[in-house]
Amino acid sequence: MKKYVFGVDVGGTTIKMGLFDLNANVLEKWEIKSITANGGERILPDIAESVQNKLKELDIEEDEVAGIGIGVPGPVDAAGTIYKTANLGWDTVFNIPEAFQKYLNLPVMAGNDANVAALGEMWQGGGKGYKDLVVVTLGTGVGGGIICNGQMVTGAGGAAGEIGHIHVEDNETEECGCHNIGCLEQYASATGIARLARKRLAKDDADSVLRGREISAKSVFDAVKFGDKVAIEVAERFGEYLGKGLAAIAGVVNPEVFVIGGGVSKAGEILFEYIRPYYMQYAFRSCRDAAFALATLGNDAGIFGAAKLILDRV
Amino acid sequence: MKKYVFGVDVGGTTIKMGLFDLNANVLEKWEIKSITANGGERILPDIAESVQNKLKELDIEEDEVAGIGIGVPGPVDAAGTIYKTANLGWDTVFNIPEAFQKYLNLPVMAGNDANVAALGEMWQGGGKGYKDLVVVTLGTGVGGGIICNGQMVTGAGGAAGEIGHIHVEDNETEECGCHNIGCLEQYASATGIARLARKRLAKDDADSVLRGREISAKSVFDAVKFGDKVAIEVAERFGEYLGKGLAAIAGVVNPEVFVIGGGVSKAGEILFEYIRPYYMQYAFRSCRDAAFALATLGNDAGIFGAAKLILDRV
Numbered sequence: 001m002k003k004y005v006f007g008v009d010v011g012g013t014t015i016k017m018g019l020f021d022l023n024a025n026v027l028e029k030w031e032i033k034s035i036t037a038n039g040g041e042r043i044l045p046d047i048a049e050s051v052q053n054k055l056k057e058l059d060i061e062e063d064e065v066a067g068i069g070i071g072v073p074g075p076v077d078a079a080g081t082i083y084k085t086a087n088l089g090w091d092t093v094f095n096i097p098e099a100f101q102k103y104l105n106l107p108v109m110a111g112n113d114a115n116v117a118a119l120g121e122m123w124q125g126g127g128k129g130y131k132d133l134v135v136v137t138l139g140t141g142v143g144g145g146i147i148c149n150g151q152m153v154t155g156a157g158g159a160a161g162e163i164g165h166i167h168v169e170d171n172e173t174e175e176c177g178c179h180n181i182g183c184l185e186q187y188a189s190a191t192g193i194a195r196l197a198r199k200r201l202a203k204d205d206a207d208s209v210l211r212g213r214e215i216s217a218k219s220v221f222d223a224v225k226f227g228d229k230v231a232i233e234v235a236e237r238f239g240e241y242l243g244k245g246l247a248a249i250a251g252v253v254n255p256e257v258f259v260i261g262g263g264v265s266k267a268g269e270i271l272f273e274y275i276r277p278y279y280m281q282y283a284f285r286s287c288r289d290a291a292f293a294l295a296t297l298g299n300d301a302g303i304f305g306a307a308k309l310i311l312d313r314v
Numbered sequence: 315m316k317k318y319v320f321g322v323d324v325g326g327t328t329i330k331m332g333l334f335d336l337n338a339n340v341l342e343k344w345e346i347k348s349i350t351a352n353g354g355e356r357i358l359p360d361i362a363e364s365v366q367n368k369l370k371e372l373d374i375e376e377d378e379v380a381g382i383g384i385g386v387p388g389p390v391d392a393a394g395t396i397y398k399t400a401n402l403g404w405d406t407v408f409n410i411p412e413a414f415q416k417y418l419n420l421p422v423m424a425g426n427d428a429n430v431a432a433l434g435e436m437w438q439g440g441g442k443g444y445k446d447l448v449v450v451t452l453g454t455g456v457g458g459g460i461i462c463n464g465q466m467v468t469g470a471g472g473a474a475g476e477i478g479h480i481h482v483e484d485n486e487t488e489e490c491g492c493h494n495i496g497c498l499e500q501y502a503s504a505t506g507i508a509r510l511a512r513k514r515l516a517k518d519d520a521d522s523v524l525r526g527r528e529i530s531a532k533s534v535f536d537a538v539k540f541g542d543k544v545a546i547e548v549a550e551r552f553g554e555y556l557g558k559g560l561a562a563i564a565g566v567v568n569p570e571v572f573v574i575g576g577g578v579s580k581a582g583e584i585l586f587e588y589i590r591p592y593y594m595q596y597a598f599r600s601c602r603d604a605a606f607a608l609a610t611l612g613n614d615a616g617i618f619g620a621a622k623l624i625l626d627r628v
Contacts, residue, residue: 075600078445083600130470131392132469132470146567148474149465149468151462151465153462153463153567154462154568155567156569156570156603157568157570157600158600159564159568160567161566161568162565163565163566164565164598165565166562166565167561169484170485171484171485180595180596180598244481248480248481248566250473251476251477251479252460252474252475252480252562252563252567253460253467254468254471254472254473254474281494284478284479285492286389286476287469287471287473289471
């Protein structure tokens, strides 16, 4: 009888692993190193070995394990095929579940880490109870995961949810890291918010608690909470760009809720005060009911979502 | 044994009906009137009666029918619940399959007409062979249908695919019909193309075969084929806006193909020459492989897609 499932979240430096029962309880959580040398050849066998060690340690039989879900930082399609990912040294196109069978003969499902994290937030996080959601990660960049009718959307080449490069400003002059101009990421990521703040401060000599401090998304939103007018102007611009971007997304998938995560989301629900009015302005009428919620699983979203990949098939 | 399926496409003036075998062959195609008076109370019973008449006429038993798929012009969620649609006089929220059982006890599935038409194009039209597609209808307005991994995306409130109101121009001054400013529909619909052409012609007195003629999407693209420079400028602007809008959509669902239908698509593959370069410019790297194809089912896309709704469940 199946009693357990593993959720694995592969990153460039560590691999997070979780052992769950079938009722969504995390029984154990640990990490192993991610060794990306030699084309990342050790990643899958290291995961297999760590799973086997855990089974031995806890005296669990292989046939009690429903499977292993794996999230990886790269484009993965619905069949678990990965289209290269420099982050892990993987430079070929291959099917992760098939490749994994060489090391351990258990059912495997794989997905892109952001998409898998979105599944985790739907299952046990900020999106719990919803079936149509968009999880937006505001970190160094802007990432996304799309869930439609309870199913993760991968896209043809595993690039669904790459919302950071949606064009949101026609009058931008600086380039995004992707070489386009006017991408959402240039305004709504942690680095984007800091960029907006630096540009605003340089514009004139208006008083601001931000002057002379390290400029970051955190210091900007701390200053907003303090009532700093310059910081509030920056938050308004952040909110307009993100609201406009989310409105475009809503025109495609009409989510019930936007779940906001990543480092920037630590500012809390105050973010919604700046995003929602612009979302309402730009969104098509029938999409304006969407709720806004904060992600709650933090760095564990990946292992939760990976476990859920398997549980959806049990 | 199940041998047949009905596909029904409900419009504001006529209801198109099709009888299919399970191998996608249309056996019969006919239309009945759409009577929207009295809150559209006759629409479902009229469909039921027409189905029963057809069964009698062809001597088909009810238990040989796998079901009836119905597409309607309004927001329908994954369960077949419709959220009001002025087009049919329906002013309450109700579940179409449940409501239909009162008149005829056969399995029913329902969906939004644009989404259902997209399913039809995937099944037997311009999107045949693809599983991740976006069907774009360029008519009086701009509509869309999204298919991810072979499944129709409805959205939480049935408004997925409402791509006509994605914001694509920050510097617009005229209002869209939805009261927003800078919507895709203002540039890429038949009326939008005519609007762009009229504005271009008014700008100066450059020679153009369009002068003194009726301005329409058709006359613009006819003039483009004739090499008319002013018309080509208009086509470039159309292509930029649509390319930019499709790039935003690609950042959400990463389709394998965009299938272009609606009246404007009668211009043919020449449209792609104007859309594709701008799509490539604005789309995120991993989404640039998307193909472009023309819709092929025309007005029959709806009955095909409606039949497919049932066949997916047989």
